Amino acid sequence: MKQFDADQCNRALAFRTLIPALREAFDKGASVPLRHTHTIESQGVQGTTLIMPAWNEAGFFGVKTINIFPANGAQNLPGLHATYVLYSATTGVPLALIDGDAITARRTAGAAALGADFLARKDARRLLVLGAGRIAALVPGAMRAVRDIEHVDIWNPRPVRAAVLAESLRKQGIPATPLEGGLDALEAAVRQADIISCATLAEAPLIQRDWLQPGAHLDLIGSFKPTMTEAAPECFLDTEVYVDTDEAALKSGDLLNAFATGRFATSDIRATLEQLCRGQRPGRTDDQAITVFKAVGSALEDLTAAVQVFQKG
Template identity: 60%
Template sequence: MLVIDTEQTRGALSFEQAIPALREAFAQGAHVPARHVHAIESGGAHGTSLIMPAWNERGYFGVKVINIFPENTRQSLPGLHATYNLYSARSGVPLAQVDGDIVTVFRTAGAAALGASYLARPDAAVLLIVGSGRIAGLLAQAMRAVRPIRKVLVWNLRPAGAQALAEELRVQGYDAAATEDLEAAVRQADIVSCATLSTVPLVHGAWLQPGTHLDLIGSFKPDMIETDTACFDGTSVYVDTDEAPTKAGDLLAAFQAGVLRREDLRGTLADLVSGKAPGRRDAREITVFKAVGSALEDLTLAALVYENRGGASPADRTV
């Protein structure tokens, strides 16, 4: 079994490879059982642990364990930590242990960009990142892989986090700036990408301008929410998988408020990739993409890391 550490995992991934790999994976499909969700409490600390298995016809089987502790930010720790084990789905032989944190952030940002490749305007140039964590830190790279991003704005509940991410992006060559005026930033953005663990609305529908693409990839539980319900009123709403309408607090709140019905959802990533869903229809349409993440994405990128690090695919192995 290969042990692929943090730096090796990071070095084996790029959005130029990851986004096409995700597109192909959603086209081909995989076996993705419902995730196991466990509430963790110890010594007054509270978190959530997700166990996410998946396997595909290419012969890969993988399991991710991801732990989410939102209060970690008070200790200057990341809110998410994950491990990933990859196996042969044809023999059960362990193939690799891959850094789950890196896989998670790349697959989340990559899936957001895959959605934007169908839903954001072709000329989308101004990106607003809401959040400043590890996933937020990759969104500019991911979105630039599919759209001509020329300016990046960053807002965070803690302004120091936004300033730090903006500086990091400037070092990478982006025209980036931190902002403390979220409403003004939303009003001028072509793509608004939210990657937070918020439990209260941050982005308001009244701020969204015609032609905006709203990308929501942070919340993944019923009690987590990044927008008000007006963001779903009269907009074109897509989800990553059929699991999103049962788990995402943003969608559940919109259903309860009566501004969105489940049958109003225009499609999933698989529908967009296959052409079953049309994607953006005109330049003034406001599109929304709500993702809660899929084990298919983790499996796809873990296998990509494994093969890029010299591992033989299950189809080529003798055991």
């Protein structure tokens, strides 16, 4: 069985090849059961583990185990840790053990960019990223693979982390500015942004509906369970809402809170990534519309990334 570390994954998963691979995977489809979710509690600390299997007709079967511990930030540890095991789907033989953190981060940013390619305005130039973790750090590079992003603003509840990320991005040649201040600074940045990408573990809304300007694209990729939310319920009203998979409507606190208003329903969701990639539903058709993309992640994305790492290795 081969083993691939984070560096090998990062080299194999350049966004210029990963995003088209994700588009093709959503077009072709795969078998993706609902994920298993378990709450882990020990020594007064609580986390969540997700077990995410998927297999395809190309003969690959994979299982990701991902652990999310939001309190890790206080210990300067990433909030997510994952492992991925790739098998033959025809024999069950283990093929590879792959760094799940790298796969998760890169496929999440890649899927966000894939969504933005359908939903963000073609002339989108200014990106705002909420968060400063592993996934947030990859979003600018992913978005620049599908749009000509000229400037990136970074906002984080801990401004020092935003400053560190902005400096790292500038070293990569990406113009980036850390935002100082609290929600006032965030509001001003949202009002100026063409794409707002939220990659946080927030449990209370950060984005308010009246901050979103005509033509904006709101990308929500951080929250993945009912207790987590990054946008106020009103953000889903009078906007064009899309999801990565139907599972988002079952898992996402953002969507569940919007449903609870009684003014938004599953029937108001315009399309999934699968429907967009297959051409079954249109993406953005009006430059003045506000589009919202809510993703909770899919094991299809993990499998796609894992196979790409394995085949390039």
